Amino acid sequence: MPRDSNEGTRERDERIEHLWSSLDTRGDGQIDFKGFKKGLKKIDHPLKNADDLLYDILNAIDTSQDGRIQYSEFYSFVKQAENQLWRLFQAIDHDKNGHLDKQELKDAFSNAGLTVPSSKLDQFFADVDTNRDGVISFDEWRRDFLLFLPDTHNLRSVISYYSATGTLNAEGDVHINKTLQGSDQGLEVELEFITVPSLVRLWLSYRYLEEVLTETTPHVGYFLAGGMAGVVSRTATAPFDRLKVYLIAQTHTNSAKSAAINAVKAGAPVKAVGWLSWPIVEATKELWRAGGIRSLFAGNGLNVVKVMPESAIKFGAYEASKRFFASLEGHSDTKNLLPISQFLSGGIGGMISQCCVYPLDTLKFRMQCETVQGGLHGNQLIYSTASKMWQTNGISGYFRGLPLGLLGMFPFAAIDLMTFEYLKSTLVSRSARLAHCHESDVQLSNFSTGAIGAFSGALSASIVYPLNVLRTRLQAQGTVLHKPTYTGIVDVTVRTVRSEGVYGLFRGLTPNLLKVVPSVSISYIVYENSKRLFGLS
Template identity: 60%
Template sequence: MNGESHEDREQRIRKLWKTLDTRSEGQLDLPALKKGLRTIDHPLKNADDLLHDVLKAVDTSGDGRIQFNEFRVFVEHAEHELWQLFDSIDRDNSGGLDKDELRLAFRRAGLTISTSKLDQFFDEVDTNHDGEISFDEWRDFLLFLPASQSSLRAMLSYYSATTNVNQEGDVHINDTLQGFDFLPPPGYFIAGGLAGIVSRTATAPLDRLKVYLIAQTSPKEATVKAVKDGRPFQVLRNFGRPLVDACKDLWAAGGLRSLFAGNGLNVVKVMPESAVKFGAYEAAKRFFAKIDDSDPKHLHPTSQFLAGGIGGVVSQCLVYPLDTLKFRMQCETVSGGLHGNALIMQTAKKMWTQGKLLPYYRGLGMGLAGMFPYSAIDLFIFENCKNYVLARKAKQARCHEDDVEMSNMTTGIIGATSGAISATMVYPINLLRTRLQAQGTVLHPPTYKGIVDVTIKTVQGEGIKGLFKGVTPNLLKVAPAVSISYIVYENSKALMGLR
């Protein structure tokens, strides 16, 4: 095997044994084996679960310890299997494996591996970095791969289970969930924050328009008169009037500046909100992937849904007081009144005098009840549509999904769709929450005792359709906002090398 004599192999195995047996006890239990593997910096040095399997496979006597004779038999058997696998991949019989040979071998075995993962694996095994993997390097890295599973599929599973290359290029063992190991790299939070700032600023006028319409509780006189007079066509003609009239009113209140009222707070609020949402979502995906023993990119649908909801809830709890302050400030913006920082300070003081911290958290229950399904549905639809598109492109190109790219247009269309569907489904909850937040302001003078009270009064005064008041400008805002958010998020991740 590889031109090595029996004596040389025996000497090499004994040398490896002495290196592993750091205590010179002539046997290895689990702690001793682990310490020995750390001495040679083997990938299994911290993978406790796999080490139990190795100990069980080598310890044929079943006494919980490995003796030299057991170790030698195991090594000889494992090396024979690894040589057969190595030789089958080495198509040009050069005695070394290059990346093209490995890629072709995976393809022949019906496996797809991304270019980045192949590069990572190759760099790990090619210890002298000469551009090819020798059998010695191959053997040393895969020595403890169970002999009965010496196949490319088993090798790939072994590598994925033992090593995980993080975004900074450092290698760490992916053994047990310790501390906050499931937290994603900071880049995900940065990308999320940038996505929120860009999308929210671009759609600030539409958000302002939505809040203005939600705060109004009485229909326009023209519509009421048309209904009383029995003129249905006039009612239909006046259907879009609230939107037009609202635009006129807001422009009269302060021109372009009025349309961006609250955007300063939006930026202060949305950066941490979006950053935490996407960061918590990625963390939740890793957490559920650990529990399900699966890939974070291909979670079970239930886990995917829950991860999206958790991301939204965590971010909502963080920024809810700022959200309430923004809504109240927008509802205090009138022609000839205060603007900018002066209005923010006045609104904040007024809220504090009304009940200290309580007004800042009014409607939080409904906010969380609305945010969980909104975020869950939005991220669930986006991720599944994205995975479908990538899988289809990868199949057409006959490559791994990580090696194909999704255009910004496709990303935007999927994002707009997922955002519109989720926003429409939870809109009544958000409307009631907003009215609880805005109660007692100039534009929304009514006050409520709680969630049940605001629901009853809204339905009694405006009917079921009142629960969807402002849904049109909301969709006009949500669709482009979510679309822009996902485009910025995905591109920011790509720039930082995140997947």
């Protein structure tokens, strides 16, 4: 029995008998796996839902290997476990005052090579310190901590943070190279290789994330954060979007391209840049003549109405998809998904959001292509465009080009979000290593988040841009700025390539990239900070 306990043999036996009676819910003197799990749920033990670990626990206690625990086996196990926990308690208690404070726990984890987040350590300490006196006594330690956490060496895995100096080898084992004081006899026990601190990590995970194990629906804050990100970013970049749509709608041959090529051949790079920028300059002048600054923001009202649900659904569906795929993979860590799961999560988020707001998207493009000098503006133009679409094609007119939209959105969303998550996690891991802290304690700067978002957005937008050009032309067909009409996807593709070459598939790419970089950067900065504001991970 541990020396600092005031408990006598009789009191200890009564306590163990009481614990046994709580676990033996059927009262038949033996406990199988189902009964053991039911008993742990009854006492609300942290491992009550950890089936894999419970099988290991049962095997460690069941020395007769008959699949059931008898009281004698249970009694021996508890005595052995408490003795080892007492030795662990003593090793952590550096000042030998019979209590553990938070700093001693933090040092023990750190010295064993375990980086535990400050938030988790605080929560763990609060859970174990049941009388809230700011320290953990041994009675509190053995009552709630690692009593039922076995390993092949009978709980010795819990001593992976047993010493003041420990190193991790290539196999994931902790090499303990300090001699520790033993228990009652004051013996010295040298611990060699003690397996994996992952069991301790698993215990912490099950203790504090058990509710998330079955949760697949994200917090409403994810939707709000996504909506806020969409509104702010798209409004800030509305003129770029207007310019892109105008250039896509143009079908004439671009003489500026030939002039730029000739300038390069003549060794005049400055002239070449001037010719390449000429279409953008002329388009900007034309849009300004159509209505000044108001013309540059034509369709922004619809964009805000469209983007609020689109961004909210996109990010919300992405988070829900990640949780769903995490549950399929058998865990709850959405940051540790397989690459294919991340790809599918991003694609599903993009496709769902695209389907939901596609009619508003079509209305916005057609409205922008009907905004000309001397024409209707504002709400009048919206009503006129919507009415004309309905009278001409009915509901199908609002969904022209949807297959191309879905085909483009899937790789865009998947590449965008997957690239962002990968780069972000890589940067967080590197920062955590340099700062010698846990990854959850790292907060990236807005600049870093923005740079990652800019790169992922530009990359994904460039890859799928030809699909977006064809989709936009299907949506804008028959308008003032884009008079041609098409019979379908094949028709618009053939006619675009035949009349304009491959270049036609990339019309408006420059303003699109100029739009995407700040748009995605602002979007992710607002999204990440909104998640932090709402207390989301």
